[in-house]
Amino acid sequence: MSDNLKTIKELADELGVSKTAINKKVTDRERKLWFSKIGNKFVINEDGQKSIKRMFEGLIENQESQTENLEQKPNSQTENLEQKPNSQTENFRNNNESNADIKYILDIIEYQKEQIKDLQNTKDEQFKQLSNMQNLLDQQQRLALxxxxxxxxxxxENDRLKVLKMPSQETKEEQANIQPQEELETLKEQTRALNDKIKGQEELNNKSSKKWYQFWK
Structure with a gap:
């Protein structure tokens, strides 16, 4: 590979980082300016190499300082580890207890959710029953009306038929007045007929008397 061109892996090995780290640092615009493809590999030009190195300078310095700190204080770290085995065990135990408490609380929450769900189902069923009862009551009221x-x-209709069948008070009074009048007229006619009959009989008797009178005379 040319001295002026390096593959992504070569630059990553030089900087002590991964290829993924370089790809994350480089933007699409920078990739177009610095990267090119030779064969089946991507290479970085000199400008890109310098820019990428500057990107990782702070990271490399931090890594170096951390390495120095680790080299300077190995005993102190070992002492801290030796001094705190019990505390780590206690922390582990406390963490387990906390996890158990959290699981217990979660179980309670789940149980309460189930209870709320059951109550909601019961309320829905009661509401449905009340709705059905209300519908039945409405139907009964409509039927009653x-x-x-x-x-x-x-x-x-019955009162109307009674009115048609029964004569009015005036009609009754008229019938009551008409009936005696008719009977009176009938009696008068019978009386006249009887008088006429008597009168005729008297005339007949008178004629007979005159005949006998003349006969005996």
């Missing part, structure tokens, strides 16, 4: 209306219509 219909029965009352039919009864009123029946009474009204």
């Amino acid at each position: 219909q029965d009352k209306k039919l009864l009123e219509e029946y009474k009204s």
Whole structure:
């Protein structure tokens, strides 16, 4: 590979980083300016190499300082590890207890959710039953109103028929006045007929008397 061109792996090995780290640092615009493909490999030009190195300078310095700190204080770290085995065990135990408490709380929450769900289902069922009862009550009220209306219509029709069949008070009074009058007229006619009959009999008797009188004379 040319001295002026390096593959991504070569530059990554030089900087002590991964290829993924370089790809994450480089933007699409920078990739177009610095990267090119030779064969099946991507290479970085000299400008790109310098820029990428500057990107990782701070990271490399931090890594070096951390390495120095680790080299300077190995005993102190070992001492800290030796001094705190019990505390780590206690922390582990406390963490386990905390996890158990969290699991217990989660179980309680889940149980309460189930109870709330059951209550909601019960409320829904009760609401459905109340709705059905309300519908039945409405139907009964409608039927009662219909029965009352039919009864009123029946009474009204019955009263109308009674009025048609029964004569009025005036008609009764007229009939009461007409009947004696008719009987009176009948009696008068019978009396006249009887008088006429008596009168005729008297005339007949008078004629007979005159005949006998003349005979004996």
